[in-house]
Amino acid sequence: MRLSKVTFRYRRREPLIIRSADARLSPGDVIELTGVNGAGKSTLLRLLAGLARPTTGTISGRPPVVGFAPDRFPVGQPFTVTAYLRHMSRVRGGARWEPWAERLTMGHLLTVPLGELSKGSAHKVGLAQALMADPGLLILDEPFAGLDADTREVLPSIAAEVAAGGGIVIASDHQGGLRALPAVRHWSVVDGHLKEGTAVEPTAEVADRAPAVAAVPQVTVAVTLPVGELQPFLARMRGEGYQAREIEETG
Numbered sequence: 033m034r035l036s037k038v039t040f041r042y043r044r045r046e047p048l049i050i051r052s053a054d055a056r057l058s059p060g061d062v063i064e065l066t067g068v069n070g071a072g073k074s075t076l077l078r079l080l081a082g083l084a085r086p087t088t089g090t091i092s093g094r095p096p097v098v099g100f101a102p103d104r105f106p107v108g109q110p111f112t113v114t115a116y117l118r119h120m121s122r123v124r125g126g127a128r129w130e131p132w133a134e135r136l137t138m139g140h141l142l143t144v145p146l147g148e149l150s151k152g153s154a155h156k157v158g159l160a161q162a163l164m165a166d167p168g169l170l171i172l173d174e175p176f177a178g179l180d181a182d183t184r185e186v187l188p189s190i191a192a193e194v195a196a197g198g199g200i201v202i203a204s205d206h207q208g209g210l211r212a213l214p215a216v217r218h219w220s221v222v223d224g225h226l227k228e229g230t231a232v233e234p235t236a237e238v239a240d241r242a243p244a245v246a247a248v249p250q251v252t253v254a255v256t257l258p259v260g261e262l263q264p265f266l267a268r269m270r271g272e273g274y275q276a277r278e279i280e281e282t283g
């Protein structure tokens with residue numbers, strides 16, 4: 033996927049919000065997007081998702097299936113959570129939402145009308161609808177905001193799995209929630225310009241949670257599993273902060 037000389041303004045004669053964005057995204061990329069409030073992160077994510085069109089410039093090579101979890105999930109719809117997810121499943125050609133509801137610990141929310149959800153719970157519904165279609169491009173706008181601890185912990189593994197399956201993941205995030213993942217790219221929007229920085233060091237909080245970097249004795253274990261499960265397994269382990277690599281293929 034490629035962004036070439038992308039600019040964007042909301043209305044004619046208003047200033048450009050995105051003044052220049054050039055970038056390439058490859059399958060398996062995980063990108064953390066930062067910038068001060070109002071810098072244009074959500075705007076850039078909506079452009080990437082195809083929900084807004086560049087004023088000038090082009091975005092090409094977008095994967096056919098896009099999952100977009102907005103920062104504010106629109107709750108003003110007359111559905112319960114289950115009815116909404118079933119509806120989205122039909123729109124997505126019968127995608128399975130139930131495993132995501134379980135993984136995001138949404139069991140207690142299923143009969144609740146969307147309009148009565150708390151902010152964090154509504155956010156989970158937004159994540160479930162973004163994930164259910166097995167997206168080739170997963171876009172998460174402030175995904176950690178308002179989430180409970182269990183879901184915060186599981187989200188990096190989910191992002192790593194999508195990337196290991198060849199998807200692109202991009203998340204605006206001030207909290208460094210994805211920084212424990214290997215090879216996270218870091219983008220920022222500064223004065224309307226998209227800049228790419230080098231990999232960011234894990235924050236102290238993330239480093240504390242990563243067992244592999246703790247100054248304690250380490251142990252290496254062997255795990256044998258079907259070849260086809262290797263990449264998701266490695267991604268899950270790395271997502272949880274462990275060092276994990278393939279040693280040999282047998283049989």
Ligand SMILES: Nc1ncnc2c1ncn2[C@@H]1O[C@H](COP(=O)(O)OP(=O)(O)OP(=O)(O)O)[C@@H](O)[C@H]1O
Nearest residue numbers: 042043049067068069070071072073074075076103
């Ligand atoms: N629908 C809109 N119409 C006009 N201007 C808008 C619209 N949405 C956002 N803007 C403006 O575009 C600029 C960038 O907003 P955007 O929401 O993309 O920033 P952000 O970096 O995501 O901010 P935050 O960190 O606060 O979420 C802001 O000046 C905002 O006021």
